[in-house]
Amino acid sequence: MTPTLQIFLIVSAALFSTGLLAALSRRHAIFILIGIEMMLAAANLNFIAFWRFGPPHQPPTGVMIALFSIAIAAAEAAVGLAMVIAVYRHYHTTNVDQLDQLRG
């Protein structure tokens, strides 16, 4: 079976939904970050698949965007982990339900 655009889109949609589900249902900050990374990865897969199955001899926009967004996702993960450590220092937990100083 040759891969078609549809298969890639289905895989990326599944990856995005799994990531979103993880981000919404998990209470542990690290798991939420993992879910967000999965959502970004799904978008990258889309970009590359659309470029691969697009018209021939087009500028490699999709690949360029994927490269940039990988770098951005890495920066986001770095900032996110730093933030989790900062929170852990104060609360001694990373369960987002227990962060309840700000409410109303």
Add this chain to the structure above:
Amino acid sequence: MSYLELLKLASPEIVIVITALVVLAIGLVTGHAKSSATISTAKPAHTVSHTSIATGICSVVAALGLAIAIGAILMLPQSTTLFGGMLVITPLTRLFKIICIALAFFTVLLITSQKPPPHLGEYLALVLFATVGLMLLVGSEELLMIFIGLELLGLSLYVMTAFDKTDVRSAEAGLKYLLFGSTSSAFTLFGISLIYGMSGTTGLAAISEKLATASVQPLLAVGIVMTLVGFAFKIAAAPFHLWAPDAYQGAPVPSAAFIASGSKVASFVVLGKIVLVGFAPMRGSADWHAMTAGWSPVLAALASLSILIGNMVALAQSNVRRLLAYSAVAHGGYTLIGLVAGGRDGFAAALFYTTIYAVTLVGAFGVVGLVRRKTGGDNFSDFSGLVSRSPLLAGCMAIFMLSLAGIPPLAGFFGKFYLFSTALHASANHGLLWLVALALFGSFISLYYYLLVLKAIFVNEPSLPAAQPFDRLTPDLVQRAAVAVLAAAVLFLGVMPDVLAARILAALP
């Protein structure tokens, strides 16, 4: 296109990046000097004066860099487009880059204080990087560049929110802001990927051409809605506003001011460009008698939810910063009405409204910061009797609150008038009447909670016995001057709104 030309056209951004690096270096060097002095147990008094001079240098360098960047913008040609819209220079982008830099300038003024935060150099560098993010957002008509600008802005703002390491709330607000913000940027990126796939391009003008000829595909609709959801997070439109109250309350005051002002202005400029330029053929209609699918009913739904939820929840707040956050949600809803109305007039009204709103909020946060420094809190009780402690701050806060409520002759009144009248005339048979009526109803509600703040300031007796009167010659003279200038600007823009409104209208194509 030579590199030299690119350097010339991107010179304002380059100037600010260089300034940020210089400020970072100064902060690093003086930070080292401070720690070594502590180790060698030098005279403490000497150390203090040394650091205050260093922080002063940092702030002056940052302010100078921003001023030079404004000069560089004025030197740019009137209109150019680079790389299919990645860097666009038009009167509109020039005007809004200047506005963003001015907002950053006032944020820098709010930072400098008698007791500067540790690592001031790093903080100022983050503010400057966030400013570059704002400028990239404003000055681009290409989805990749817009995404990079959003992330540069977002990542800087997350760290700025969590910057106060001693404060539990700051860390908590930072983490919440980061989790909500990066989920929303994942939505935006996924939406952009679908739009790229369906149209084969990422330039806004090219997307618009493709959309005009192609039939509407479901994937494209999903892509547009997901992109809009991402931006709804950024402008804190309900039901995607949950991060805003925490970030506004927990973040250090200058960070909150910057999130409320600069970030919002740039997001509205770019959201307006995306929907009015890029998605123009997919507009649909939000008129009550002829509703058709498109982005404008989506934005209308976001606007009405924001107005209702923002105003209702703001009624129940007892913390001034949280109140400002919920009212920010409502104001985001008012501004969206301008985009729903669409066209040149609607966009101009939305941009005018968001600009004066940003100016007002920077000032209000300036007052909150000064009160917080004296009393250590920002609940209503900390504001009670402010008028007897500092008539200047009380007067400025009154101007800001009444402007937010939309009382003439302040800027907020004209902004609302312009926005609502444009929306009424935007479509045949007053199709957006329902939205305008809702917004007017929201404004009535908002008057109540803004007056609650003023009641605390002017009527209530000072509840804290320890609250001393503000000294006349405190070192936070700079902040007071900044707040007074902003209050004067709000008053001036209310009396002579044409100074700004005509400029924005002229800048739009």
